[in-house]
Amino acid sequence: MVRIYGDCLSGNCYxxxxxxxxxxxxxxWKFVTWTDGGTRTDDFVSRVNPAGKVxxxxxxxxxxxxxxGAALYYLARDSHLWPTRESDRAQVLRWMxxxxxxxxxxxxxxxxxKTAANPATETDTKLAELKPAGEGALQTxxxxxSTNDWFVAGAPTIADISLYPYTYKAPVAGFDLSDYPHVVAWLGRVERLLGFISMEDAIAQTTPAK
Amino acid sequence: MVRIYGDCLSGNCYxxxxxxxxxxxxxxWKFVTWTDGGTRTDDFVSRVNPAGKVxxxxxxxxxxxxxxGAALYYLARDSHLWPTRESDRAQVLRWMxxxxxxxxxxxxxxxxxKTAANPATETDTKLAELKPAGEGALQTxxxxxSTNDWFVAGAPTIADISLYPYTYKAPVAGFDLSDYPHVVAWLGRVERLLGFISMEDAIAQTTPAK
Incomplete structure (x- = not known):
């Protein structure tokens, strides 16, 4: 059985x-989070990930x-979420x-x-710097x-899984998704997949009670 | 036959x-470069890459x-540069x-x-911001x-190819590689691979004469 270290508050873990x-x-699921120092303990750094990340x-x-991205590949490699044609596989990696x-x-x-408990004075400047590139990514x-229901080969793959979390959270990050109607429709398609779990439910299932 | 659009002045193309x-x-090799607007022509954007990138x-x-990264996978998928064990493949993607x-x-x-023709006033501030994370990557x-000759499975893979160009260029970017002796030794191993081409030779071979 595989084990996953992380916390679903992070889109990359979710x-x-x-x-x-x-x-x-x-x-x-082994709950490890950055906020309480869990990714920087001696055990985590020596045994799990020297880079101290989940x-x-x-x-x-x-x-x-x-x-x-590497973990998604390992989990999905024998499934319908990793296509069989080599050029489709390259396109999945392209979007990842x-x-x-x-x-x-x-x-x-x-x-x-946007969600920091104690916003720094330079927060607005940084948000303004990130805005054009974020809009550019959503525009891509x-x-x-606009001509594809899914990112690759007309079916869901780990490319869609990879792009879902921080696109779903884009409104909280200050991006207005009403400018991107095809993106909104695609979010809905992901959410209707059999077995889909929302970020909120994933957090509830993986975070230990205090 | 495959065709590649790009210019080897870019490490990602090289x-x-x-x-x-x-x-x-x-x-x-089809020479296309950002500096003369080649990545933003109507033909390139409509036919090759809407994102206007090489x-x-x-x-x-x-x-x-x-x-x-996706192109490297496609080129190497049936070669010794893409390992056969699934967990090794995941580790290659991890480093990529x-x-x-x-x-x-x-x-x-x-x-x-560092190499911009007309440095902006904020260049030094930006370089100082990037320095700790760049040193962190070299430290990782x-x-x-320090315990591996190559990044994955004891043999060269596209993980090494991916990490080579901007590590080789690190001194020009302001990073002192004498602090990273195992990195320097690994650069030498890459450069001794049969068929290796230097960035300088790649530029000379792919850039049209003016």
Whole structure:
């Protein structure tokens, strides 16, 4: 059985929970979060991830796989969420790299700035800096989804799973999704997939009671 | 035959040239660069990549694959640079996502700021902001390479190809590699691979004479 280290308050961790629910993958969830120092303990850094980050997937043989995109690949590699044609597989990776390079650094960081308990004085300046690139990422998605129901090969893949969390959270991050109607329709398609779990339910299921 | 759109002045494009040389992959190189507006022409945006970025790999069937990591996967998928064990494949992707998320945005952007023809007034501030995360990425590599000759499975893979260009250029970007001896030794191992082409030679081979 695989084990997942992380907290679903992070969209990058929630992606892994979402794919395990869509695939019915047996797994153990080990709650580890940055906010209470859990990702920086001696045990975590020496045994799980020297970089002190979540999520990390532990394989049944005890091998540790950091980086959400790598973990999504490992979880989905034998499923319908990883296509069979090689050029489709490359397109799935294309959208997953797009997400980590052009989407997440703008939308997730904006979300984190917007929801910070103690906003810093430079928050508004940083949000303004991230805005154009975030809008650009949403525009790239909107254009692709205007002629495609899903990102690759006309069916859901881990590309869609990867792009879902921080697009769903975009309004909280200060982005108005009414400018992106095809993106909104695609969010709905993801949410109607059999086995879909919302971020809120994922948080409730994986966060220990205080 | 595959076609590659890009210019080897960009480390992300050079990665593709490097892997085709290591594998002996027949390919046509179509020189397209950002600096003269080539990535923003109507033809490029409508036919090759709506996002207006290079590199892009065109498959023999005419399908376009943006994002260097996705193109590297497509080029290397049947070669010794893409391992056979699934957990090793996940580790290759882990380092490729690390490169695009934690390494390239700090080292490549610093390189670009350091080599800009007309430095902006805020350049020094931006370089100082990028410095800790760039050092952190090099430290993560140094730690891994202190007990490993290559990033995954004891042999060269597209993870090494992905991390090579902007690590090789780190000194120009303002990072002192003498603090990272295992990284320096690994750069040498990459450079001794059969078929290796330097960034300088790749630029000379792919840039049309004026």
């Amino acid at each position: 992606k892994l929970k979402l794919v395990t629910e869509l695939l019915g993958t047996p797994h153990a 999520p990390v997937l532990e394989t049944p043989k005890g091998e540790m796989i950091p980086e959400s 790299f797009f997400e980590q390079y052009s989407h997440e650094p703008n939308l997730a960081v904006s979300h984190s700035l 998605m909107e254009q692709h989804l | 990665k593709l040239k490097l892997v085709t040389e290591l594998l002996g992959t027949p390919h046509a 590199p892009v790999l065109e498959t023999p069937k005419g399908e376009m694959i943006p994002e260097s 996502f690390f490169e695009q998320y934690s390494h390239e945005p700090n080292l490549a952007v610093s390189h670009s700021l 590599m140094e730690q891994h390479l």
